[in-house]
Amino acid sequence: MQESDAALVARAQQGDEAAFEQLVRRHQRYAFNVAYRVLGDYAEAEDMTQEAFVRAWRGLRTFRGQAKFTTWLYRIVHNLCLNRLPHLRRELVQSEPLEEVLPNPVAPLPERFEAQERVAFLHAQVTQLPEKYRLVLTLRYLQDLSYQEIAAVLDVPMGTVKTHIHRARRLLIERQRRWEECGAQPGQARAAQDDNSPDNAALGFALPRLQEAGG
């Protein structure tokens, strides 16, 4: 049975390096990906992850377990990101109008795009979002951190976190729309009108029943 983070932290606080090594092995991939997604540089992300764990080890005695170890670790990573990108702090606490961060027209898309292509397109687009959006989206979807936990990591109000996530997703929706408009008329038509697509099919099947049930 896998030992919990809390138990490993307790042992590591007594100086048990093996316990800390287990924590490193368990969380280094996530910590590394947080850094990599924000910085976009492999070598820098490696240095930052290394530094974050060393700081975590040195500050472990001050960790009282009020938050999860991951939340605390991501906070360290975030603080290191702030050192590297000083403007990030300012951008995290302010919310500019959505129009100001709308992307440039995206490249024409292939004539046909299926769900996989759409997801691949979105994976490419998400790396081009502003750093603050990449950061909140990573924290939200990498390990399912709650809004409250993300707010604790970033040291911003929970409402700000929700706004950033909403706007980031809104941006990705807008980019999809432009992508469709750019060169995939048939695909757009299918996405908009094809009631046989899984989502719409389910909705189309469910709605009449709901309406009937609702009178």
Place this chain on the structure above:
Amino acid sequence: MHHHPGSCTDVRAALQAYVDGDLSPEQAAALKRHLAGCSSCRAELARAQAVVTALKTWPLVPEPPQLTGRIMAQVSPRLDAPRFRLHWSDLVISLSGAALVFGAMLLWRGLLSTDQAYLCAARIALRAHVLRLEALRLLQRLSHAAVPGWGWLSLAGGACVLVLALGIWGRVPLPTQRRGR
């Protein structure tokens, strides 16, 4: 939150909450009623769902293979290069030694300042001088008794014999040790 989203604008504002399952059953039902008759909003829903799917499947980049080792090399003091650290014990020993030397010096100065102590010091110096003279005389007698030049050689030989004797004596078990066997 809009309880009865009717227009496309209202529906689109609520779509993300709908995708996340954050709408109440009433809100969700009203939204679905709108979606049933609006292909444009259905397309928007498909986009919102695709975004969530993409974010949930955002691929993880593998970390560098030696990352754990590098982290632990910095964490573990065994693998660290030895770092200079000042221990309290070092400081205490150094200060004590300095204080002892300083105290001895003061004592010596104080003793020399009295006639009695000065006399005592003079006696010690005189004894030392006499001993030195006696040793020189003994050496001179030994060198005259033997072949000239053999005095020093005999002294060195004697010293070697003495050292050997001491070494052998040191290896011989003491009576108590013999009993112990």
